[in-house]
Amino acid sequence: MENIFGHANxxxxxxxxxxxxxxxxxxxxxxxxxVGMNIFQWSxxxxxxxxxxxxxxxxxxxxxxxxxxHGADLLIQASHYVNPLPHVLMLTxxxxxxxxxxxxxxxxxxxYKKYKxxxxxxxxxxx
Amino acid sequence: MYDSHFPILVVVIPMLVSxxxxxxxxxxxxxxxxxxxxxxxxxxxxxxGILVQVLQHGPISYRLAGWAPPWGIEYYIDHxxxxxxxxxxxxxxxxxxxxxxxxxxERPDKEVHFYCILLLLxxxxxxxxVTGDMFNIYVFxxxxxxxxxxxxxxxxxxxxxxxxxYIIIGTIGACxxxxxxxxxxxxxxxxxxxxxxxxxxxxxxxxxxxxSSIFFILGLxxxxxxxxxxxxxxxxxxxxxxxxxxxxxxLMSKVAAYVFIRVLFTVFDIRxxxxxxxxxxxxxxxxxxxxxxGSIVAISQSDIxxxxxxxxxxxxxxxxxxxxxxxxxxxxxxxxHILNHAFMKxxxxxxxGAIIYRHGxxxxxxxxxxxRTMPWTSAAFAVAALSMIGLPPTAGFFSKWYLVxxxxxxxxxxxxVIIMISSLLNAVYFFRVIEHVFWxxxxxxxxxxxxxxxxxxxxxxxxxxxxxxxxxxGFASHWIIEMVIGQTTPAxxx
Numbered sequence: 001m002e003n004i005f006g007h008a009n010x011x012x013x014x015x016x017x018x019x020x021x022x023x024x025x026x027x028x029x030x031x032x033x034x035v036g037m038n039i040f041q042w043s044x045x046x047x048x049x050x051x052x053x054x055x056x057x058x059x060x061x062x063x064x065x066x067x068x069x070h071g072a073d074l075l076i077q078a079s080h081y082v083n084p085l086p087h088v089l090m091l092t093x094x095x096x097x098x099x100x101x102x103x104x105x106x107x108x109x110x111x112y113k114k115y116k117x118x119x120x121x122x123x124x125x126x127x
Numbered sequence: 128m129y130d131s132h133f134p135i136l137v138v139v140i141p142m143l144v145s146x147x148x149x150x151x152x153x154x155x156x157x158x159x160x161x162x163x164x165x166x167x168x169x170x171x172x173x174x175x176g177i178l179v180q181v182l183q184h185g186p187i188s189y190r191l192a193g194w195a196p197p198w199g200i201e202y203y204i205d206h207x208x209x210x211x212x213x214x215x216x217x218x219x220x221x222x223x224x225x226x227x228x229x230x231x232x233e234r235p236d237k238e239v240h241f242y243c244i245l246l247l248l249x250x251x252x253x254x255x256x257v258t259g260d261m262f263n264i265y266v267f268x269x270x271x272x273x274x275x276x277x278x279x280x281x282x283x284x285x286x287x288x289x290x291x292x293y294i295i296i297g298t299i300g301a302c303x304x305x306x307x308x309x310x311x312x313x314x315x316x317x318x319x320x321x322x323x324x325x326x327x328x329x330x331x332x333x334x335x336x337x338x339s340s341i342f343f344i345l346g347l348x349x350x351x352x353x354x355x356x357x358x359x360x361x362x363x364x365x366x367x368x369x370x371x372x373x374x375x376x377x378l379m380s381k382v383a384a385y386v387f388i389r390v391l392f393t394v395f396d397i398r399x400x401x402x403x404x405x406x407x408x409x410x411x412x413x414x415x416x417x418x419x420x421g422s423i424v425a426i427s428q429s430d431i432x433x434x435x436x437x438x439x440x441x442x443x444x445x446x447x448x449x450x451x452x453x454x455x456x457x458x459x460x461x462x463x464h465i466l467n468h469a470f471m472k473x474x475x476x477x478x479x480g481a482i483i484y485r486h487g488x489x490x491x492x493x494x495x496x497x498x499r500t501m502p503w504t505s506a507a508f509a510v511a512a513l514s515m516i517g518l519p520p521t522a523g524f525f526s527k528w529y530l531v532x533x534x535x536x537x538x539x540x541x542x543x544v545i546i547m548i549s550s551l552l553n554a555v556y557f558f559r560v561i562e563h564v565f566w567x568x569x570x571x572x573x574x575x576x577x578x579x580x581x582x583x584x585x586x587x588x589x590x591x592x593x594x595x596x597x598x599x600x601g602f603a604s605h606w607i608i609e610m611v612i613g614q615t616t617p618a619x620x621x
Contacts, residue, residue, distance in 0.1 A: 037298050044302055096269045103276050104294045111287045
């Protein structure tokens with residue numbers, strides 16, 4: 001049980017990812033596919049943020065923090081800090097996700113103007 | 128003085144110009160074309176400078192903002208990416224010159240934005256090539272994919288639906304790649320390619336590494352259009368504007384193939400790819416199926432762009448097949464095929480664009496008498512088609528020759544047979560087109576006076592340069608292999 005609760009983030013990330021994949025594959029409405037794609041992308045962000053997070057960790061600013069001033073202390077205290085790198089990577093990934101959603105919505109708008117529907121089967125029928 | 132900054136300049140020049148293009152485009156619609164061409168020529172000159180440096184002094188490592196490698200982003204250029212950078216820049220310059228007439232006719236209102244996004248796509252492709260950082264590759268991969276979505280969407284009436292499919296599938300591919308990076312980061316705490324290659328070998332038994340390698344193969348397989356993951360490719364190549372097809376088809380899948388080589392042979396070394404998991408064994412058969420599947424489906428197409436798209440799927444199969452041989456000949460065959468196929472597909476899609484420009488058709492049955500109306504274009508088509516089939520002295524023969532040599536020395540006779548069969552299938556579908564172009568009269572238009580109606584010079588010259596390039600690459604292939612490609616074989620491959 002501890003294994004499950006201790007890694008709750010990772011179980012939720014896998015669940016979200018599967019929900020997203022299901023949405024993209026099984027849903028016939030193109031907007032629902034897009035929602036699935038977003039869930040899929042955000043599940044990755046949960047995953048990356050979980051890598052860096054730490055119970056009781058503090059912000060990774062060395063200046064003025066406890067243990068500052070002595071080289072040996074700094075090394076020992078390193079385990080108190082949260083790893084900022086995965087979080088910073090996710091800032092970029094969020095921007096990419098917003099960009100992808102924007103392009104997809106623009107394409108959807110054009111599809112709707114042309115076919116007056118967003119149902120995949122109906123659009124394929126009209127192609 | 129600036130030559131030590133070439134690795135960053137090659138990416139930054141087109142990126143900065145692409146931001147200026149929409150502003151300039153507000154008061155002059157003609158200027159963006161010249162700006163894009165100039166930026167690409169500048170990048171081409173820079174990339175040639177990089178290649179010369181690499182050939183003379185060995186690999187270049189460039190530190191962005193002076194941060195030392197595992198912490199900062201490093202641009203690392205060895206023979207493989209120096210050569211790929213020159214290839215991408217060269218094809219880009221030619222296709223941009225070619226695109227002016229074509230895009231003005233097909234999408235007259237979209238010129239300015241076309242060149243802005245084309246430059247961004249170019250930036251993304253170059254960035255993926257020069258960078259030595261796994262996450263940086265993801266960012267540039269997404270820059271190039273997002274620009275490609277936008278460019279494909281301005282195509283014909285079915286383009287939007289094809290683009291939507293590509294967005295959904297392409298995003299899954301990019302996310303899988305990112306997951307692979309994440310798992311590697313958990314295991315090693317590093318994102319630098321060369322740092323990873325030293326940190327990973329002791330960890331090969333770990334399940335995390337195995338999972339990450341599988342995510343990489345799936346993600347990059349989607350981006351390359353490797354057989355069971357290819358479903359976005361035919362629609363995207365077919366319905367894009369013809370200049371965009373001529374740009375995306377030769378370059379995007381090739382750059383993804385480059386990242387694939389990087390991941391499987393530099394990040395994971397050859398021991399992992401061949402021994403820890405049966406990755407290469409499986410990929411070899413997947414590639415073999417891709418080759419046969421792509422060729423057979425291509426035969427049944429009546430739309431020439433669709434035919435070329437399916438032929439691309441089978442050509443990606445060749446590139447992956449050569450990598451799975453695990454010997455020097457196979458690897459050289461793959462890298463040489465990246466080069467040759469980029470030239471052949473750029474030439475073929477450019478020819479199709481020229482035919483659409485003059486005759487407004489892409490149905491093969493309506494190509495009759497084309498050799499009378501467009502003699503130079505038809506001649507270039509014949510050269511490119513013969514190269515696709517693999518007849519000497521065209522370039523296509525040499526890469527297939529090396530692939531066959533690789534298969535023989537690996538003792539994989541089944542693959543030799545598959546390469547032979549697929550060459551025959553290639554001959555079937557290209558000779559069908561050649562028959563219509565050179566021997567059949569035009570159906571439908573009965574007794575139309577046949578006037579010479581050659582493509583405009585700005586389209587014809589890039590096509591002819593590419594066609595001559597195919598022949599030149601054939602004659603120079605020995606020299607290219609000795610000077611450049613021979614140096615790219617990863618450690619451990621004999």
